[in-house]
Amino acid sequence: MAECTDLSISPSDPPLVAIALGSNLGEPLQQLRAAVKVLGQRPGINVLACSPWYCTTPVGPPQPNYWNGCLVARVQLSPWALLKTLQAIEVQFGRQRQQHWGARTLDLDLLLYGDRVIATPELTLPHPRLAERPFVLVPLAAIAPHWRHPLLGETIQTLREQVGDQGIIAVLSDDAGETTFATAADRPPPEPR
Template sequence: MALSKENLDFSTTYDRPAVEERVAIALGSNLGDSANLLQLALNALNQEDGIVLTHVSPFYQTAPVGPPQPDYVNTCAILYTTLVPFELLNRLLRVEQQFGRVRQERWGPRFLDLDLLLYGDRIIDQPGLQIPHPRMRDRAFVLVPLADIAGDWVEPTSQQTVASLLSNIDPAGVRLMAPD
């Protein structure tokens, strides 16, 4: 059986954080009213037990990765959680499903995409969960909004700050959206 997020066993246990862990997530949407969907998803996350949302970057319009499709609206958020990494991932996946996410085509269009980027200074390489997110260092649509709210956060595998990682890539194609 192929490994996918739909058939993962989330029963793996980790030591529960003694204090809340700081976490960075990325949010994206390119179907429907994307900006509104992202705001609703942020509100839904903030209602989850064990999650406290503290910072949200401005929204950005970005060109899609993959097949031809509408532009994305992207943002990043910082939250604090008492959930262990797999529990948090499970919550993110559940919120995606609440907003109509159906996993079909890799890099295809979607109503909502939530990615767990950083969990404190932890490095996790497990089937179904890699922290830091393995492609975040190469993606302007992640690093630009993340630098807005956590530019000094040190990405643990590279030991570089988010701002430093951003300085190594071309941010062209990531456009700040005007507030409504």
């Protein structure tokens, strides 16, 4: 996939979107990689870049650690059509919504859709907790550091620096195929599933 460095959008370009991916049930890494492929095969979605995968501590009720990452894509879908596509892919991967912030086989969150600001009952853009979550900002900054948050005006890299690396245990480079420490060198690396 191409490195995504130019995040400017002209009126004739398909919109640029950022999507967060997460999993902590089943085979998380395999499910995340498969989800990226499925997204890239959907009509109207052109995946441009995918971050490394990060092992992170969960937010919410007690549950296994997550593997998280982000991707950037150009889309020819409305924000609502893209949301429905993401939800359909989650279901395809066995997602069941039983507990708020509970464990899941696949979580796909639409973070940014160009510089659009939307607030409806079914969709809020940018994602309302984007600026608070290291497990989203760390991988997103790896592929789109200069993208500006449409409401805060700060770059993703600046927001990432503000929240730090809390909860990031390790990073898995798809190129190297091995887990390395991102923080907390005294912790053993998690076993990839």
